C-alpha cells in the first residue's frame with residue numbers, strides 16, 4: 001500500500017458567530033455533523049490508544065510509520081473538533097454529560113475489558129465508515145452551501161479520513177487476520193456508531209424543537225433517500241467491508257477527491273490547513 005499520509009494542522013478560525021444550523025435549509029444534516037463533532041474526540045482518542053497498544057506487535061517498519069502518521073492526523077482531528085465545541089456551548093446545547101458518559105461507558109470500558117484484537121477490529125471498521133462518509137460528502141458536494149468555516153473543518157477531516165483509510169485495516173491483518181474477527185468488529189461498530197450518531201443528532205434537534213417538524217423529516221428523506229441516497233450507499237459500503245477480498249484502497253476516485261480538497265485548503269490565503277513537518 002503506497003498511500004501518502006501527511007500530518008496537518010487545521011489553523012483556520014472557528015468564529016463564535018457561525019450559525020447554529022450552518023448548512024442553510026438543512027437542520028438535519030447540520031445536526032448529524034454536529035453530533036459527529038461531539039463524538040469525534042473520544043472516538044479518535046480510542047483509536048490512538050488502540051494503535052499505540054499494537055505497536056509492540058508490529059515488526060514491519062513501513063506499517064509502524066503509517067500508524068504513527070495516522071495517530072498524528074487523528075490527534076489533530078480531535079483538537080480541531082473540540083475547538084468547535086465552544087460554538088455549541090455558546091448556542092446553549094447540552095451534550096457534554098452524554099459525551100463524557102459515552103467515553104466512560106464505551107471507550108474506557110473497551111480499553112479495560114475488550115481484547116486488543118477486538119479493539120483493532122472496531123477501529124478498522126469505523127475507519128471504513130469515516131472514509132466512505134467522507135467520500136460521499138465530498139463526491140456529492142453535500143457541504144457546498146455550508147458556512148465556510150464549518151465546511152473547511154469537515155472537508156479537511158473527511159479528506160484525511162480518505163487519505164489514511166487503509167492503515168487500521170492493514171494493522172488488523174497483522175494483529176488478527178481472521179474473517180470472524182472482522183465480522184464481529186463490523187457488527188459491534190456499525191451498531192454503536194449509528195446508534196450514537198442518530199441519538200446525539202436527535203437530541204440536538206429536540207433541543208431546537210425541530211425533531212417533529214415536517215420539514216425535518218423531508219430533510220431526512222432527502223439525505224437518506226432519493227436525494228443523496230445515503231441509506232442505500234451506506235449499505236453498499238458496509239457490504240463491501242464484509243467481502244472476504246475487501247481492501248480500503250479500492251474506493252474509486254477517493255484519493256483524487258481528497259487531494260483536491262487538501263490542495264484547495266492549502267492554497268487559501270491564509271491557508272486553512274498547514275502541513276506539520278516536525279514531530280510534535
Ligand SMILES: [Fe+2]
Nearest residue numbers: 044074077161
Ligand atoms: Fe479522524
Ligand SMILES: [Fe+2]
Nearest residue numbers: 074127130161
Ligand atoms: Fe481516521
